[in-house]
Amino acid sequence: MSVFTPQPITQGAAGQSSATALPLRVRNLHKTFTLHVLGGKHVPAFHDVSFDAPAGGFLGIAGASGSGKSSLLKCIFRTYLADSGSVTWNLTDGSEIDLVQATDDEVLDIRRDEIGYVSQFLRPMPRVTAIDLAARPLVERGMERAEARERIADLFARVRLPRDLWDGLPILFSGGEQQRVNLVRALAVAPRLLLLDEPTASLSPDLQAEVVTLIGEARDRGTTLVGVMHDTDLLNRLSDQVIVLDQGRRVA
Amino acid sequence: MSAIATLPTEIVRHDHVASRNAEQIALKVENLEARYGRGCSACHELTGPEHSTNVCGQCGTVIACADVSFAVRAGRTLGIVGESGSGKTTVLRCLYGDLNPAGGTASLMTYEEGRANLFTASAQVRRRVRNFDMGMVYQHARDGLNLRISAGGNVAERLLAAEWRRVDQIRARAGHLLERMEIPRSRMDTPPSAFSGGMQQRVQIARALANGPAVVLLDEMTSGLDVSVQAGVLDLVLELQRTEGVAMVVVSHDLGVIRLLCERTMVMKNGRVVESGLTDQILEDPRHPYTQLLVSSVNA
Amino acid sequence: MNEAVVSEIPHDASRTQSGTHSGYSYAFLDELTKKSVRRAILKAVAVPGYQVPFGSTELPIARGWGTGGLQVTLSLIGPGDVLKVIDQGSDDSVNAVNIRQLVELTAPGVDTTAATEEATIIQTRHRIPEAPLHADQIMVFQVPLPEPLRVVERRESETRRMHAEADYGRIWVALYEDVVQHGRITRSAGYPVVVNGRHVMTPSPIPKWDVPRLHQAPFLSLFGAGREKRIYAVPPLTDVVPLAFDDYPFAIEDFDGAHCARCGSDDTFLVEVPQPDGSSVMSCSDESWCEARRTERGQS
Numbered sequence A: 001m002s003v004f005t006p007q008p009i010t011q012g013a014a015g016q017s018s019a020t021a022l023p024l025r026v027r028n029l030h031k032t033f034t035l036h037v038l039g040g041k042h043v044p045a046f047h048d049v050s051f052d053a054p055a056g057g058f059l060g061i062a063g064a065s066g067s068g069k070s071s072l073l074k075c076i077f078r079t080y081l082a083d084s085g086s087v088t089w090n091l092t093d094g095s096e097i098d099l100v101q102a103t104d105d106e107v108l109d110i111r112r113d114e115i116g117y118v119s120q121f122l123r124p125m126p127r128v129t130a131i132d133l134a135a136r137p138l139v140e141r142g143m144e145r146a147e148a149r150e151r152i153a154d155l156f157a158r159v160r161l162p163r164d165l166w167d168g169l170p171i172l173f174s175g176g177e178q179q180r181v182n183l184v185r186a187l188a189v190a191p192r193l194l195l196l197d198e199p200t201a202s203l204s205p206d207l208q209a210e211v212v213t214l215i216g217e218a219r220d221r222g223t224t225l226v227g228v229m230h231d232t233d234l235l236n237r238l239s240d241q242v243i244v245l246d247q248g249r250r251v252a
Numbered sequence B: 001m002s003a004i005a006t007l008p009t010e011i012v013r014h015d016h017v018a019s020r021n022a023e024q025i026a027l028k029v030e031n032l033e034a035r036y037g038r039g040c041s042a043c044h045e046l047t048g049p050e051h052s053t054n055v056c057g058q059c060g061t062v063i064a065c066a067d068v069s070f071a072v073r074a075g076r077t078l079g080i081v082g083e084s085g086s087g088k089t090t091v092l093r094c095l096y097g098d099l100n101p102a103g104g105t106a107s108l109m110t111y112e113e114g115r116a117n118l119f120t121a122s123a124q125v126r127r128r129v130r131n132f133d134m135g136m137v138y139q140h141a142r143d144g145l146n147l148r149i150s151a152g153g154n155v156a157e158r159l160l161a162a163e164w165r166r167v168d169q170i171r172a173r174a175g176h177l178l179e180r181m182e183i184p185r186s187r188m189d190t191p192p193s194a195f196s197g198g199m200q201q202r203v204q205i206a207r208a209l210a211n212g213p214a215v216v217l218l219d220e221m222t223s224g225l226d227v228s229v230q231a232g233v234l235d236l237v238l239e240l241q242r243t244e245g246v247a248m249v250v251v252s253h254d255l256g257v258i259r260l261l262c263e264r265t266m267v268m269k270n271g272r273v274v275e276s277g278l279t280d281q282i283l284e285d286p287r288h289p290y291t292q293l294l295v296s297s298v299n300a
Numbered sequence C: 001m002n003e004a005v006v007s008e009i010p011h012d013a014s015r016t017q018s019g020t021h022s023g024y025s026y027a028f029l030d031e032l033t034k035k036s037v038r039r040a041i042l043k044a045v046a047v048p049g050y051q052v053p054f055g056s057t058e059l060p061i062a063r064g065w066g067t068g069g070l071q072v073t074l075s076l077i078g079p080g081d082v083l084k085v086i087d088q089g090s091d092d093s094v095n096a097v098n099i100r101q102l103v104e105l106t107a108p109g110v111d112t113t114a115a116t117e118e119a120t121i122i123q124t125r126h127r128i129p130e131a132p133l134h135a136d137q138i139m140v141f142q143v144p145l146p147e148p149l150r151v152v153e154r155r156e157s158e159t160r161r162m163h164a165e166a167d168y169g170r171i172w173v174a175l176y177e178d179v180v181q182h183g184r185i186t187r188s189a190g191y192p193v194v195v196n197g198r199h200v201m202t203p204s205p206i207p208k209w210d211v212p213r214l215h216q217a218p219f220l221s222l223f224g225a226g227r228e229k230r231i232y233a234v235p236p237l238t239d240v241v242p243l244a245f246d247d248y249p250f251a252i253e254d255f256d257g258a259h260c261a262r263c264g265s266d267d268t269f270l271v272e273v274p275q276p277d278g279s280s281v282m283s284c285s286d287e288s289w290c291e292a293r294r295t296e297r298g299q300s
Helices: A071-079 A104-111 A130-140 A145-158 A173-190 A205-220 A232-238 B089-095 B123-133 B151-161 B167-180 B195-211 B225-244 B255-261 B279-284 B289-297 C032-045 C067-076 C093-106 C156-164 C170-180 C207-216 C287-296
Strands: A024-035 A040-053 A057-064 A083-091 A096-098 A115-118 A192-199 A222-228 A243-244 B025-036 B061-075 B077-082 B103-108 B134-137 B215-219 B248-254 B264-269 B270-279 C082-087 C121-125 C138-142 C191-195 C199-203 C220-223 C229-234 C240-242 C268-276 C280-284
Touching: A024 A232, A024 B077, A024 B289, A040 A057, A040 A071, A040 A083, A040 A222, A040 A243, A057 A205, A057 A232, A071 A115, A083 C207, A096 B248, A104 B151, A104 B264, A115 A173, A115 A243, A130 A145, A130 A173, A130 B225, A145 A173, A145 A205, A145 B151, A205 A222, A205 A232, A232 C268, B025 B089, B025 B248, B025 C207, B061 B077, B061 B264, B061 B270, B077 B089, B077 B255, B089 B103, B089 B134, B089 B248, B103 B134, B123 B134, B123 C156, B134 C032, B151 B167, B151 B195, B151 C170, B167 B225, B167 C170, B195 B225, B215 C082, B225 C067, B225 C268, B248 B255, B264 B279, B264 B289, B270 B279, B279 B289, B289 C138, C032 C229, C067 C093, C067 C121, C067 C138, C067 C220, C082 C093, C093 C199, C121 C199, C207 C220, C207 C240, C280 C287
Parallel strands: A057 A222, A057 A243, A115 A192, A192 A222, B077 B248, B077 B264, B134 B215, B215 B248, C082 C121, C121 C138, C138 C220
Antiparallel strands: A024 A040, A024 A083, A083 A096, B025 B061, B025 B103, B264 B270, C191 C199, C191 C240, C220 C229, C268 C280
16 A cells, blocks of 8 residues: 555455454553652643544544643654553554554654654754655655655645745744644655644634645545644534543543 | 685675665664773662762772663664763764773674674674774764875775775765765865864764765764754754665764654663653653753753 | 804704804804794794784894894704895895805805805895795895884884774775875885785885785795884785775886896896996896896806
8 A cells, every 4th residue: 555645444455344444542541740850740641541533534632721632642642651551553454553562663663654743843954945844754755855845845835835935944934834834744645643733723714724624635535633623613623523631531 | 725814704795775674673782881990799789870970889980881772773863862971972982892891782783693792703803893884973073084184085994994996986985975965076185174073074974874884873973063064964964864774873962963863762871771762752751850850951 | 164064953053063163053043032033933924914023132233234034034044055135136235245144154054145046045125036936945025114004003002903903994095095196006115915815014115016926926935024023924825915906906117118238138127227427227126137147148
């Protein structure tokens, strides 16, 4: 299966069980921070969270600020290490892996091949232009640089990133511009699982609509989407299913 | 004729980056220990991060590093971060052969297919492995370069040590590598003593990559460079990571460099590894008290 | 002079024989010294091209005048041997004459000669005789500076390590820089060679012309450096390959078709000989060879 044009997950591999329609399964996930610099203070992030995310669907995570939404996403991506519980992901070959227990190298493989993460913050690289930064994941997967830049250019155009910024340095961009570079970077490789942390936060309503369309296209391709948004209306519109966190616990 | 004439031939030379299996572990280190002094039974207990010292209270031996274990896959980069006395540079020096460890094993996929311990190999074998399959960039150019011969000659020296024997090929490769490091061919025959600090580091990087090594070690490669110059060097290393498929170990006290170059990181203090994991996890969810202190001390 | 020859093995000539002219041990050196030199020679033969340290003893000839070669000769020579001594091809230089006289004085039963084909031991400075040599002959070379790596490294500890680890990149890069700067390798006398595929050696300051004579030679070559206290050897039928590049190969001197002004030959190593009128002519360096050729042609 080409990484650039993913097939819907329910097709393709032999021996598919119904479990593959739920490629992401989070069970009893628990995370508490221990801040040694504050004398060992415990800061709970979330507690005993479980949910399933379907292929070709958008699962939204709602909740007030500080309810643990972003932490939950980061835990799935393994930026945060869960204290207990499991995050089971179905790989393309049909096998499963628990991201909580996986080795660093395995997680890096999965991040390269399967999971994308759109954060609010763009980490620029010195002297790398916006278009090259966004094209990097494609080039790392073996695509020719020229072709990768073309694909990025198409997506940049769709999110209406001004053309004169394409060869600019992202560190100088506005929040909304950086966010669009982030989005394009993650969407371009069409990962099977896409985690979105406030993907539209810095965007004007018309741009938001464009991003919603792009997300919809990803969903129609069979991508599993899990997203955090503070704009509950938008979240409800996008999501096929919404879970709600309150002080770290799932209440809905 | 005589048995002495035959050097060990177990080293597999990689002629093309693409031939490397990217899933393979290129470098594996287990229980590396290096010390200055004869050591005693109490050295291990009396040193380390809990005691905030490298010096054994009983015998005065300095435990530069102990119990250091890690593995690096081809094409991946491991960062080692820590402050002075952490042992991070000691680890590199032991791997490159500048220092003899007191114990532990190091294996390279290209040496006896990873089945033999490099630390117990003869000096002759270690030198051969180093010449054919490893590269190192030192903090100070004077340690890594011969400032009296030309920049091209510095790169050529590594090729010659790896038994390249055609001047045209040597010159072509040296020129090509230096160009990739943004050093124009017109300066290829100039000694690096005339170069700026950033340029000298770039010659070192070209030299480290010359023989197409499996492993490249970088020791504080950007220290002492202006910030804008650092950016240029880091950018080139990023590009090389993508194209060369080498396993890299980057030692730095600068978290920004670590974040940029390394997918995985080890944190060291007083000669021991206190934490290791994915770099983003180390920086955003540090667990060990020292790591938390380190991360919170920097506005990274 | 030969009346004083004894027929028995001269273990201690000064004691068993009150009739010798000198009153010295046979061949000047006492037997213990000769044994230690012979042990060094055996080690040298066992590791071709490797410089064996030895306790270079006092001689009635100043350092720098062939004491190393002389100690080798004196340790090997015995009744029935025939010694030839040349100095840059000449049998008649002051030094060659003095060395022969010392041997004649202290080693009864040894003949001396200028005819290469009659000699069993040939001690030389700076030349190999033109005549073909055979397996029963030993060449003893006088060596001023035995360390071929000294030009690139001052420290003895470091050159020893380089030989031990076969880490010869730096001498190779010196040749590379030579080619880059001058378009060819400009080294001439004392051209570095690789012996038996392992050790880099200087063949003493013989011209490039003579270097190919060492490769797979039927005779044993011994090299003595008295001042530097090193002995090394090339056993018979050993590979001796000059350091050169595939695209800049080793080449012997080219005399542009010149002929020897004395014997007319065009296939020997020629040297420039100043004439009384201020001009100069080219003439065979190997004077006994030249003389023999002249005799052949009825020119003497």
